Amino acid sequence: MTRAAHATPATTFDVERVREEFPILRELVHGRRLVYLDNANTTQKPAAVLEALDRYYRRDNANIHRATHLLSERATQAYEGARADLQRFINAASTREIVLTRGCTEAINLVAHSWGRANLRPGDEVLVSWMEHHSNIVPWQLICEQTGATLRAVPITDAGELDLDAFDRMLTDRTRMVALVHVSNALGTVNPIESLVAKAKAAGAVTLVDGAQAVPHLPVDVRAIGCDFYAFSSHKLYGPTGSGVLYGREALLDAMPPYQGGGDMIASVTFEKTEYNELPYKFEAGTPNIAGVVGFGAAVRWLSAFDRQAVQAHEDALLEYAEARLAEVAGVRRLGTASRRSSVLSFVLEGVHPHDVGTILDAEGIAVRTGQHCAQPVMDRFGVPATVRASIGIYNTREDIDAFVQGLQKVREVFG
Amino acid sequence: MSDLRELYQEVILDHNRRPRNFGPLPDATSTKKGHNPLCGDRLTLYLAMEGDRIVNVSFEGSGCAISKASASLMTEAVKGKTVDEARALFERFHNLVTSPPGAPVDSTGLGKLAVFAGVRDYPARVKCASLAWHTMKSAVEQTDEVVSTE
Numbered sequence: 001m002t003r004a005a006h007a008t009p010a011t012t013f014d015v016e017r018v019r020e021e022f023p024i025l026r027e028l029v030h031g032r033r034l035v036y037l038d039n040a041n042t043t044q045k046p047a048a049v050l051e052a053l054d055r056y057y058r059r060d061n062a063n064i065h066r067a068t069h070l071l072s073e074r075a076t077q078a079y080e081g082a083r084a085d086l087q088r089f090i091n092a093a094s095t096r097e098i099v100l101t102r103g104c105t106e107a108i109n110l111v112a113h114s115w116g117r118a119n120l121r122p123g124d125e126v127l128v129s130w131m132e133h134h135s136n137i138v139p140w141q142l143i144c145e146q147t148g149a150t151l152r153a154v155p156i157t158d159a160g161e162l163d164l165d166a167f168d169r170m171l172t173d174r175t176r177m178v179a180l181v182h183v184s185n186a187l188g189t190v191n192p193i194e195s196l197v198a199k200a201k202a203a204g205a206v207t208l209v210d211g212a213q214a215v216p217h218l219p220v221d222v223r224a225i226g227c228d229f230y231a232f233s234s235h236k237l238y239g240p241t242g243s244g245v246l247y248g249r250e251a252l253l254d255a256m257p258p259y260q261g262g263g264d265m266i267a268s269v270t271f272e273k274t275e276y277n278e279l280p281y282k283f284e285a286g287t288p289n290i291a292g293v294v295g296f297g298a299a300v301r302w303l304s305a306f307d308r309q310a311v312q313a314h315e316d317a318l319l320e321y322a323e324a325r326l327a328e329v330a331g332v333r334r335l336g337t338a339s340r341r342s343s344v345l346s347f348v349l350e351g352v353h354p355h356d357v358g359t360i361l362d363a364e365g366i367a368v369r370t371g372q373h374c375a376q377p378v379m380d381r382f383g384v385p386a387t388v389r390a391s392i393g394i395y396n397t398r399e400d401i402d403a404f405v406q407g408l409q410k411v412r413e414v415f416g
Numbered sequence: 417m418s419d420l421r422e423l424y425q426e427v428i429l430d431h432n433r434r435p436r437n438f439g440p441l442p443d444a445t446s447t448k449k450g451h452n453p454l455c456g457d458r459l460t461l462y463l464a465m466e467g468d469r470i471v472n473v474s475f476e477g478s479g480c481a482i483s484k485a486s487a488s489l490m491t492e493a494v495k496g497k498t499v500d501e502a503r504a505l506f507e508r509f510h511n512l513v514t515s516p517p518g519a520p521v522d523s524t525g526l527g528k529l530a531v532f533a534g535v536r537d538y539p540a541r542v543k544c545a546s547l548a549w550h551t552m553k554s555a556v557e558q559t560d561e562v563v564s565t566e
Contacts, residue, residue: 353480
């Protein structure tokens with residue numbers, strides 16, 4: 001995360017070598033060098049991940065946990081090996097606390113439906129914030145409708161920070177769940193998650209952290225954060241799409257009913273009674289995205305091999321550079337100027353709709369996201385229909401930022 | 417990719433800057449909202465009908481240059497037309513912006529609307545260009561829902 005000034009220049013991090021590991025970065029887009037600044041949407045994949053997927057399908061492919069043959073054993077080892085990698089990656093106490101899901105969205109839905117249905121009653125409150133992604137709003141709306149609980153949203157300030165006074169006021173003995181984003185995908189705000197979780201716990205609430213936008217950029221230790229649940233996805237973390245993680249404290253997961261029923265989540269089935277499997281399999285019904293999980297494991301091993309602080313310093317320095325260069329473009333209004341922020345540059349260009357900006361940048365080979373970023377309340381809060389969002393990943397360079405700013409000048413030329 | 421100027425023609429940029437028939441219509445007999453959830457474009461279309469003729473039309477809302485210019489040019493094109501004529505124009509316009517890139521452009525009867533021919537090279541922008549038209553079609557057919565391009 002950056003503190004507006006003084007990010008340390010990366011010394012132990014060689015971005016050019018990192019770029020060589022990403023075959024897609026050699027693609028030409030509309031005949032131009034690809035400038036990929038849509039990392040908060042999804043990241044590109046390094047060769048280590050692509051090779052893990054390829055190797056899995058070429059050599060190990062079989063269903064897991066089910067057969068006695070060698071390939072099934074190898075597939076199971078690869079799958080469970082990834083679970084262990086993920087446990088280490090976020091410092092969970094045990095692999096029993098690592099539930100593999102189809103993504104971050106499914107992880108949050110799992111908690112909302114399984115924990116929520118069992119624990120929420122009329123009069124109870126679920127507390128989220130105005131900077132949540134829709135995937136940390138809508139599952140709670142659904143379960144509140146079904147249980148009679150009330151969803152409340154903590155406002156954000158003009159800088160895009162959580163309104164801490166409002167948080168303190170809204171956190172009451174009626175609050176059963178506090179579900180907050182770690183890093184905002186629309187604003188880049190890094191929430192003071194440890195202290196928010198501590199307050200929520202002191203008030204007797206259960207806590208869930210949406211870490212989809214945090215794990216690619218910050219080292220995350222779930223036990224240091226102290227949360228009950230932490231969710232993130234593979235595809236924003238240089239891994240394949242279609243896999244994600246729900247970390248949950250064992251005591252909570254143990255007490256929760258299954259989310260979906262099917263194969264692999266059971267110990268025994270008769271028409272009279274079904275015994276559920278132990279953790280974490282109780283929550284993994286059906287044949288999972290085995291290759292996706294294997295690739296996810298490869299991604300966290302790949303990322304963990306770096307000096308994460310050096311990666312962070314590289315990304316923060318780049319964000320700071322991008323912010324400074326963006327200030328040179330006439331008519332820019334930035335959204336999200338929190339004192340702690342990470343990897344995301346969200347803005348509007350006066351007189352030009354973000355969608356038009358996106359099309360013109362694309363013609364220059366520059367990929368950014370334009371729209372509401374699945375965070376409509378943030379757009380409403382700042383009174384804009386949409387924003388342009390450039391988001392930084394491990395392989396981005398100053399050259400990328402320069403091309404991006406030059407692209408914005410081109411937008412100015414077209415729109416006068 | 418064709419040149420950006422094919423998409424952002426001067427007529428489109430002009431109607432984006434100075435949309436025609438912009439604002440509510442006091443004598444409107446029909447009002448319809450359109451929404452493109454992908455980019456957040458929203459517009460409200462006002463129609464004043466006499467029998468099956470659109471005697472006046474206006475719009476307001478926020479959107480990208482393509483969607484705003486399309487709405488603006490559409491209001492000019494359908495004013496004074498009958499419902500059947502407006503529908504026929506919708507079909508022609510729709511064919512223009514959805515025909516495959518490289519296919520011959522058929523802009524018969526489209527007049528100024530032919531400036532949207534470049535949109536077909538940008539599949540992501542077709543919805544922007546057609547939002548106002550879908551809204552108009554639904555308004556004259558008097559369906560109840562908010563029009564969505566999704």
